[in-house]
Amino acid sequence: MDLALSFLRPAARHGYGEKTGTRGLAVEGLVTSLNTTTPWQLALPARGTFGFSGPSGSGKSTLLAALAGQRACSGRVSFAGMCWQEGTWGLAAHQRDLVLGFQDVRLFAGQTVADNLALAHRYSRRRLAHEERAGLIEAFGIAPLLGQPVEQLSGGEAQRVALLRQLFSNAAVQLYDEPLSAVDRSQVLRGLIPALRAFWARNPALVIWTSHDFNEIQLLASHCLWMEEAALRGPVAVRELIGFQASGESAEHSCCSRLEARVESCEAGLLTLSLGDVLLYADNVVGCHRPGDIVPFLLGSGDISLSLERPGLSSILNCLPAELLAMVPVADGRVRLELGACGQAFCADISRLSRERLQLEVGRRYFAQFKAGSLTGL
Amino acid sequence: MNLDIADLGALWLTLRLAAVTTALLLVIGVPLAWKLSHWQSRWRHAVEVIITLPLVLPPTVLGFYLLLVLSPNYAPGSWLAEALGQPLVFSFTGLVIASVIYSLPFMVQPLLVSFSQHGGRLTSAAAALGMPPLAALLRVLLPASRPAIISACALTFAHTLGEFGVVLMIGGAIPGETQVVSVALYQHVEAMEYGAAHRLALLLVVVTTALLLLARWLGRSAVVKDRDVPVMGALG
Structure with missing residues (x-):
């Protein structure tokens, strides 16, 4: 009986939300096949933007997929008092107030850019007003692409559309996995990042922004998570990144x-x-x-x-x-x-x-x- | 090309049989392929083999067993005959049942390949955007699999047009009821009416070729859609 109804149970039933007093994202002892010896712990507020970085293959995407309910894992995950993961039981991905982006964009094939955005809007957790959507389409330079089949988009265009699709979903927790890695740097720093910051100021959410580009992270977030060899650290202040850059390998290049x-x-x-x-x-x-x-x-x-x-x-x-x-x-x-x-x-x-x-x-x-x-x- | 009334009747019956079979198989094949594409069970391979069997079995073997199963002398056949109010062997309904089983792999295999290829990636993206599994199937997976669906329907239709062994076993050759073009052609040859046989054979070649060409063209235009689609969809 428990299995059939288990997706309905709130964390309060386990006393978890009250016990820790957290209303944001709480992760306790999350284990996947990647980090069997280093369970992940994380506590983040319900709103705010956090960077997420670390070497390739260190487990960043795995953590995001586990949080989204798209990878087998065990441990405890709750958000705003709602239990998402308890032991090996997990709330279905589409029932979490969360949107996950993928490195390989995963636009819906056989449909146009407009179709993709319309679907995200239809199933949006908090539907955005027409003006807000029109503003985003304009800011991301998507207007000329709306009628195009997604198969005809370049890598950078596809990434911008995928990011916009996530924004249209407007979930309480938004996980981004290197969403702008193929977009021209100057366009990202001078155009898209300010537009994103303004959007989240109007529509607050908990945002985890994964990137290898510290400039992107610094502009978006004051704190950052760090993953290295499947060990999760943070959030650490972005200011510590400056010290890291002054002494680390990246000191070879201008920062x-x-x-x-x-x-x-x-x-x-x-x-x-x-x-x-x-x-x-x-x-x-x-x-x-x-x-x-x-x-x-x-x-x-x-x-x-x-x-x-x-x-x-x-x-x-x-x-x-x-x-x-x-x-x-x-x-x-x-x-x-x-x-x-x-x-x-x-x-x-x-x-x-x-x-x-x-x-x-x-x-x-x-x-x-x-x-x-x-x-x-x- | 002059076809006599009986041949025209056989042609009409064949087209009707192919259309009904294709429509039924589309309804059966989509959920079946979808379930199979993400079914994590060791039974999956067994089910896939059973679905593929009609591809390799001689049609007469399949027809023979179907004749037994659908016969009013045995339980399944008598129940079905009672439920449908008519005997199934040597009837159009019996032909449809046989055709659905015989053409099942032609519908399911292309769909299964497409669903397996797109399935994991696109349905996870759909779930990440808050879409329930059924909505992900209808609004994401099916549009992405449009070329595969068109090709599966064309293959099923064309394959049903050419059915011979199964039809002969289970339906015989009752004009207007179970006599399809391939059977009529066989009968013309038996009666040494080579002119009529030529006409029917040529007709089948032309119709199936045209059908496959049409499917290819539709499949391609489904991938590269017209640019002039309404662009305001995104703004709802």
Whole structure:
């Protein structure tokens, strides 16, 4: 009898929701064939965006599939007081208030882009208004593709359609598995990520965003999960990623740092932000920002120059006083600096010759300059 | 091409038999192939072999057993005859039952291949979007399998057109009731009416070739759909 009715039972019946006091996603001792010795534990709030990264083959997709009820597993999973997994019993995938994306997109063959989106809308957990859907189609550049059979889409187009299909589903828990890996980077950082952030601000959900691109993750999330050899860690603050990048293997390449600033005004395509008492300027802005909003953006380590004195009038609009926190030599005769301003850290790459000429010292204050066009993700 | 009334009657009967068989098999074949495609049981292979049997068995063997099963002298046949109000052997209904069993693999195999190919990937994506299994079948799997469905229907129809052994065993050659084109052709040859035999044979060749060409064309146009479909569907 229990089996027949078991999908109806809420976690409260087991006292789980009350016991832990969590209303978000709670994972306890989740075991799949991949992690028999390292059961996964996870506790996330009901709303918020979390990055998810780690080496290929470490088990990220497996965890997502297990959470979605699409892979055999055992343990406990509950969301908002509803039991999704208890031992080896699991609530059917379509009955969970969750949407899962796949790396191989899995658009519905034999149908057009419009058909695919219409189906997602029809079975949406919280149907989006017409204006919201039209706005997303516009922001993702899908309008010209609507009538096309999905077989005719390029890899990047298919990914954008698949991501949009997930957004149309508007589930309380949204799991994304490298959803934009084949899309042009500049389109992702400058167009799609701001549109996604704005969407989730209007339609809050618990989002887990899997990616190998730290820039994507930094722009979307303040915290990140990390999977390595089937061991799950996190959520850790994105700021720790900056430290990771300054010392890790990726230090060979230039990196981007996430900073947050307050919107002051947006006029004639120029966005004015304040970071402490310093005003910053950004052009090439896609998103719609209101004064008072706290917005994240990325700053490339190669886009920053450093000077000892406050520079005079220059075409470079931004000048941020910053303290030198650390220096790490990296490849190609460059030095990576970790700078701090208003409690936030960011990286800058300069040549060794510049370091010698400026006689840089950790703990001293310098002036970091960068152009208005180098702020991305706004 | 001049066909006499009896040959035209046989042609009409054959087309009717093929159409009814194809329609019934579509209704039976889709759920059967769907169930088989995700049936995790060791019995699956046994069931698949049974479904495939009509492909390799001589039609007369199948016809012989069906004749016994459907005969009013045995229990299943007498129950069915009572339920349907008529004996099944040497009747159109009996022919339909025999054709459905005889052509079952031609409907199920293409569907099974397509469902197995798309099934796991697309139905998991449909479930991830909140679609129940039946909706996933009707709204995702069937549209994705459209070329396979068209090809399965064409094969079933064409195969039924050419039935001979099973029909002869279970239906005989009653004009207007069980005499199909292939049987009429055989009778013409027996009576050394080669002109009439030629006409019927040529007709079958033309009809089946045209049918297979049509199925190929439909299958291809199902994959590459017209670009001018209504684009506002996504906006509901």
